[in-house]
Amino acid sequence: MDILIIGGGQAAASMAAKLRALGHDGAITVIGDEPVAPYQRPPLSKAYLLGDMPVERLTLRGPEWWDEQKIRLMTGVRAMRIDRATRQIETTDGRFAYDQLALTLGAAPKRLPAGLGGDLAGVHTVRNLGDIDRLQPQLVTGRRLVVIGGGYIGLEAAAVARKLGLDVTVIEAGARILGRVASSETAEMIRALHRDHDVHILENRTLARLKGDARIETVQLSDGQEIPADLVVLGIGIAPETALAADAGLALDNGIACDAQGRSSDPAIWAAGDCASFPWQGERVRLESVGNAIDMAELVAANMLGAGQDYAPKPWFWSDQYDAKLQIAGLNAGHDRVVKRAGSDALGGSVWYYRGDRLIAVDALNEARAYMVGKRLIEAGRSPDPALVADPDTAVKELL
Known part of the structure; x- marks a missing residue:
């Protein structure tokens, strides 16, 4: 089975690696339009922009890895059209056939x-x-x-x-x-x-x-x-890259519309990462994060090989600003109550989001312990009493 991955970012690299780890021995080709191998994006607007991280440290996999894994990596090549009838991709470097196609196209700034x-x-x-x-x-x-x-x-x-x-x-x-x-x-x-x-x-x-x-x-x-x-x-937002999918007639809904397993409206075409939306907890969501790019890509890799698993994300995000770190667990959409918990210093603190009696998200600024406790609670489906969260006499570990 020949697998073709369009998009040269974190999701593409994670998917290709997972396919090999799961034992797929057929051809894998990754095609990206940037002139470089897949790299980390989060440090771009932080350490790399500041000059604290050299470009070599951004790269996810060295050239020897792609060779060892027998994965064909094509950089600086743009996919122009999907021919679903013949299962071929038309690119600036010719046409490529596929048995299974994955779109990991990311998003573009507005x-x-x-x-x-x-x-x-x-x-x-x-x-x-x-x-x-x-x-x-x-x-x-x-x-x-x-x-x-x-x-x-x-x-x-x-x-x-x-x-x-x-x-x-x-x-x-x-x-x-x-x-x-x-x-x-x-x-x-x-x-x-x-x-x-x-x-x-x-x-x-x-x-x-x-x-x-x-x-x-x-x-x-x-x-x-x-x-x-x-x-x-x-910094006015980003939009999922959907032009290639739209031109091919794939269903769109806040990105490339996938089922719970990452499959698009064409059963031979999958999507993962920033460009893909999927059903979760009764809603259709699209997540823009490194964690989602990795986790969804790995799940899609397994499903391409027949695993038949639904995606159940565990959303987490972070933002580094100056010497402060904001860590976020869960999704706060639909919250109807917010509880603020004081931090250990004047600049820190945590914010706990509830929907009814259910804890759904936590923002923690310079409060790594609050973030970890909140994340564990959310993933376990447990919700501490908001009064205990707000009480400065309650140690955060006691919320577990």
Whole structure:
């Protein structure tokens, strides 16, 4: 059985490795459009952007591993069309046949249209290695950076820029930073962290356009305010890569719509990672995280070989900003109660999300023990009394 994997990221590397580990001895080909082998993405907007991690440490597998495993890795090759009738992929390097096809295409950053100044020099996104290699040399002490979007990616870029000595302003269109992903209590801890590092945060302020003569000069807000800028980082969200699947007529629903086993609407085509949505706990979800990319890819590998297992994710995420670490367990969607627990220092603390009487997620800033306890409770389906969570006299380990 010939297996073809389209996409050259974490999910692709994990799937290929799992296929071999499970004993598949047929051909495996991985095709990615970036010119480099699969690499870690989380350090891009943190240690790598800061200059603390060399590019060699980003690489997931060295060239000798691909050779030893007899996995064909093709970099710098773009998949253009899926021919489902003949089970072939048309690429910039020819056509390739498959018996089973996996789409691990990831997601792409949203960009501003040219009419709003999105094509000006000095306007950057933060998603892949090429993005960071273009941005990093521009992060020079004393320059003025404006970050559009107060989500995790934008805030991580802001933290790196401040550590490098830039003047940083964050513009958030919503009422507060992290409005789509975290509670106001978590947002307040992160806001305080950035203000302690002299980042200017402007919330409930929408962008009108970016202005400049070929290169960014000012950021104009909808209220008429203009903020001088030498650089702009766009952190306005990402969208799953679905164009290839859509062109092939596969079902889409917040990404490539898969069943619980990772199979698309075509039984010979699978998907995993940021580009794939799947049913879970009565809802259709799509998770953007390294943990999901690895776990779902490995499950799909097993199911390609006939395991027939449903995916039951254990969501976890993290964000490094300055010397602080925010760790997240579970999904807070649909919560109706939030309990704040004080941290061991002024900058830390944890936020516990409940839906009814059920604990569904925990955010922990500089509180690794609270994160680990919360994660264990969520995965075990156990929910401590919110009053005990909030009580500073209750040691967090007692919640177990």
